[in-house]
Every structure is written in structure tokens, then in C-alpha cells.
Amino acid sequence: MSARVALLLALPLLLAAPHAYARSVEEKPAGPTVAERTAHNQRLRALVGKPAVEPISVQHLHTHEWTVIDPAKGATLPQDTLDELLRCHQTNQRTRIDARLVTAIVAAALEFNKRRVLVVSGFRAPKFNLALRKKGREVARDSQHTHGTAVDFKLPGVAPKRLLAYVRRLRLGGVGFYPESGFVHCDTGPIRSWTGR
Ligand SMILES: [Zn+2]
Numbered sequence: 001m002s003a004r005v006a007l008l009l010a011l012p013l014l015l016a017a018p019h020a021y022a023r024s025v026e027e028k029p030a031g032p033t034v035a036e037r038t039a040h041n042q043r044l045r046a047l048v049g050k051p052a053v054e055p056i057s058v059q060h061l062h063t064h065e066w067t068v069i070d071p072a073k074g075a076t077l078p079q080d081t082l083d084e085l086l087r088c089h090q091t092n093q094r095t096r097i098d099a100r101l102v103t104a105i106v107a108a109a110l111e112f113n114k115r116r117v118l119v120v121s122g123f124r125a126p127k128f129n130l131a132l133r134k135k136g137r138e139v140a141r142d143s144q145h146t147h148g149t150a151v152d153f154k155l156p157g158v159a160p161k162r163l164l165a166y167v168r169r170l171r172l173g174g175v176g177f178y179p180e181s182g183f184v185h186c187d188t189g190p191i192r193s194w195t196g197r
Contacts, residue, residue, distance in 0.1 A: 098148060123146075175193045
């Protein structure tokens with residue numbers, strides 16, 4: 001198709017455009033309808049006197065990096081933020097983190113009315129996981145941490161045992177209890193539970 005033919009074909013559209021625009025401006029309603037205003041006022045009235053839901057900060061214990069989640073907007077984080085925050089703190093490698101882990105830790109914070117979550121460990125690069133095993137740490141060979149499907153966390157001010165009981169009730173997957181270290185392991189693998197140090 002030559003440029004001239006293309007222009008001729010487009011001409012009716014180009015000519016019609018200003019007219020269509022003018023018409024749409026004229027037909028735009030003057031404002032919200034009575035029903036819309038009433039609904040809006042009712043929503044505002046319902047909010048009066050209710051405290052806003054405080055945001056929850058999620059901090060990684062090793063990198064000291066943190067982010068904020070507004071539970072009113074859902075217990076989620078943008079995938080990229082999540083992958084960065086829960087990256088392997090030893091190698092800085094990233095993987096795709098299972099977003100259900102965020103839902104679980106936010107649910108736990110809300111359950112205990114806490115606004116701060118401390119992440120002890122998120123993703124572990126396989127070589128870091130292996131290094132921990134060689135050091136004799138309680139680390140599974142094919143740990144869920146190496147798949148981005150596990151998080152170790154604590155809620156300051158909440159006894160680990162209470163946190164453990166809550167995470168178990170979620171029935172999300174594996175739950176590990178580390179009473180001495182004071183954190184709970186939560187993963188999205190098969191449902192099972194164990195106690196470490
Ligand atoms: Zn763990």
C-alpha cells in the first residue's frame with residue numbers, strides 16, 4: 001500500500017476525530033448522580049471513627065532491608081520487591097519467592113496485632129545451603145529454602161510457641177519450630193512439622 005492510498009483510507013477517520021471529540025465533551029455528565037453521591041457519603045460515614053489499619057513492616061534480619069505492607073490493600077507485595085527482599089543473604093542471588101509466604105506472615109502479624117515482622121531467612125542459594133550443611137547446621141539437603149518456598153521468621157513480642165501454633169493452623173505446608181533461635185519456619189511444601197534448636 002502506498003503512502004498516498006494509506007492517507008486516503010485514513011482521511012475519514014482524521015476528519016471525524018475533532019467532531020467525535022467535541023460531541024463526547026458535550027455529552028459528559030455534569031457530575032455524580034444522586035445515587036452515586038449517596039453511596040459515596042455512606043462509605044465516608046462508615047469510615048468515621050475507625051482507626052486506619054497500620055502498615056506492617058517486614059525486615060530481613062541479615063540485610064537489614066525492609067519494606068512496608070499495607071494490609072488494607074491486601075497481604076501482598078509486588079513480586080519483584082518480594083524476590084529482592086527475600087533473596088539469598090549470603091550470595092545475593094534471587095529466585096521467584098512463593099507469594100503465599102507473604103500472605104502467611106502478614107496473617108500472623110495481624111493475628112497477634114503486631115506491626116513488625118523479622119525475616120531470618122528466605123531464599124538460600126543451593127551452594128549456601130550446602131555450606132550450612134557442611135558446618136553442621138540443621139539444614140535439609142533439598143531445603144524448601146533453595147526453591148524460594150520457605151521463610152524463617154519471628155514476630156518481636158510474640159512467643160515462638162504461640163507463633164508456631166498459629167502457623168500450623170494455616171496448614172500451608174511444612175512448619176519448623178526453632179525455640180532456641182526463636183523463629184518459626186514456614187514453607188509451602190508438603191504438610192509436616194519438626195522441631196529444631
Ligand atoms: Zn527454614
